């Protein structure tokens with residue numbers, strides 16, 4: 189099996205998962221609300237109106253036909269209406285999703301950029317002071333409640349030091365005087381592309397604390413995963429061989445062994461990334477960040493069921509995409525994947 | 534020290550009273566305990582012994598690559614007269630791969646699976662600044678040809694798993710020689726290979742020794758291999774050398790009961806069909822504190838002295854040492870079976 193074939197197969201698997209999730213949301217949406225038409229019109233709707241809506245929504249069609257229609261419209265971006273915001277869900281997502289993605293991408297990037305080198309150094313200085321300190325900090329990092337940690341940072345950086353804002357994505361006066369033009373919905377990108385540096389700086393200051401709080405768990409995880417797999421790799425004969433060949437310790441650690449050790453970390457980070465999209469809700473609430481987590485929580489509290497389906501779908505798609513990305517990186521790193529024993533490699 | 538090797542020139546490598554330990558939860562493992570030997574320039578030196586007797590630890594100690602928590606706790610390692618034990622880690626890095634290189638038992642495990650052969654060999658040449666740019670590839674290809682690897686550019690683009698075991702070991706040898714080191718430590722370089730390939734690799738090593746004047750420390754558990762290829766040999770037992778000297782001497786007139794047992798256990802073509810003799814008992818773990826001779830519990834000639842006092846290496850013939858009380862009083866003669 190060639191590398192391309194392998195990736196096609198992974199992509200096929202991803203699509204299969206997506207179809208499965210669509211099927212589940214479809215079935216649940218037809219079963220759970222009782223009568224979708226009644227849900228649409230409210231309890232006092234006349235029978236004629238109900239029939240009309242049924243006709244319009246295609247609820248009288250056979251189920252397979254309904255499912256095909258459902259998939260087609262979903263793929264076209266029609267995710268239904270939110271009962272709560274009274275807007276097409278896709279319009280809400282256009283604002284919510286970039287807000288969360290900006291936060292999650294930044295925190296995951298931070299986690300990898302800091303966590304991986306710390307893990308590598310911990311493994312190479314096993315048992316020494318650096319390793320001990322990083323172990324204690326990462327245990328704290330994975331067990332600290334995000335909510336409490338967020339409040340503590342706000343206390344220090346907002347209340348005591350006055351260095352960073354309390355919450356939100358930008359300050360109000362920036363919104364008034366230097367509004368960020370929406371292009372991608374990622375404030376840092378949009379502000380940079382339009383050269384709106386005042387707003388960029390403001391947005392950067394706003395995202396700093398929530399990104400750090402959100403990064404704490406994945407960063408600690410990255411340190412621990414990287415350290416664990418590095419310890420294993422460093423005991424391999426090929427590492428001893430590289431030392432016997434006189435290669436420098438830095439080259440052995442960061443150019444050679446890290447390549448052998450990085451995949452488990454990337455896999456875990458992919459999972460955490462997908463999870464954080466809705467799992468960041470506490471951080472979003474503390475920092476009044478208008479993202480997916482709070483969107484979904486509001487939906488749950490208001491029985492806004494189509495929003496829940498839509499968010500589930502979006503998270504699934506992102507999950508599949510991130511997994512595919514990890515597979516791609518893994519295939520690029522490991523030549524043995526060409527033989528097709530991807531799971532083992 | 535070998536009595537008979539006192540040539541005028543400084544030996545290429547002189548190991549003197551080397552001691553290596555591994556702390557383990559069950560106690561301190563004395564993997565190498567008071568080992569001394571010398572390797573002359575361009576010679577092939579055999580280190581033999583059963584598994585676990587400290588051969589690998591000795592080889593790695595020479596490059597100061599004992600995996601922690603194991604460490605060298607005593608002795609000197611003189612390479613061209615310079616004590617490697619006194620060198621800084623950075624200085625050692627210039628010795629490794631440049632003056633002394635090493636190849637390993639399992640070439641498949643010693644090659645990094647995620648890098649091409651070309652990436653791995655050029656990294657070494659770059660590191661030791663022997664070539665750069667296009668010369669790197671040329672040098673690698675030249676070396677491959679010399680070592681009997683198929684002459685093709687493709688080999689440099691290959692990943693280790695795409696090569697056979699024999700080719701992998703040849704690549705390892707190429708990587709060990711690309712900087713033209715003077716000493717090659719070959720740690721059981723053929724034990725993981727098919728029998729037919731084994732002799733090819735050994736022939737190759739002998740050829741390199743002859744043509745390049747390369748000194749080779751050949752670690753093996755196969756006395757037959759040593760008899761065929763080496764000038765001198767040291768027989769290891771439980772971290773100590775029990776007998777050493779010229780191969781012709783040691784194998785024709787083995788003095789130490791352990792060496793005699795090892796040789797008797799070799800299949801003898803003149804006595805096909807007769808059962809092989811085995812040394813009774815098994816190697817004790819190096820954890821057990823043995824007060825006297827380490828081999829005494831398995832030795833048919835053991836006396837009370839053997840169980841209490843550790844025997845020292847004494848001359849038992851021309852260029853021939855053995856650590857056994859059978860010869861302590863009257864070197865040169867013995868009650869040995871040979």
Ligand SMILES: Nc1ncnc2c1ncn2[C@@H]1O[C@H](COP(=O)(O)OP(=O)(O)O)[C@@H](O)[C@H]1O
Pocket residue numbers: 555556557562563564582583584585586587588589590591600603819
């Ligand atoms: N990393 C290690 N930790 C603990 N003990 C070790 C380690 N490496 C080797 N040893 C012990 O040191 C002794 C010598 O091992 P080694 O040099 O590998 O023997 P050989 O190569 O002759 O088979 C053995 O008893 C082995 O158990």
Ligand SMILES: [Mg+2]
Pocket residue numbers: 585588589590720721
């Ligand atoms: Mg060994």
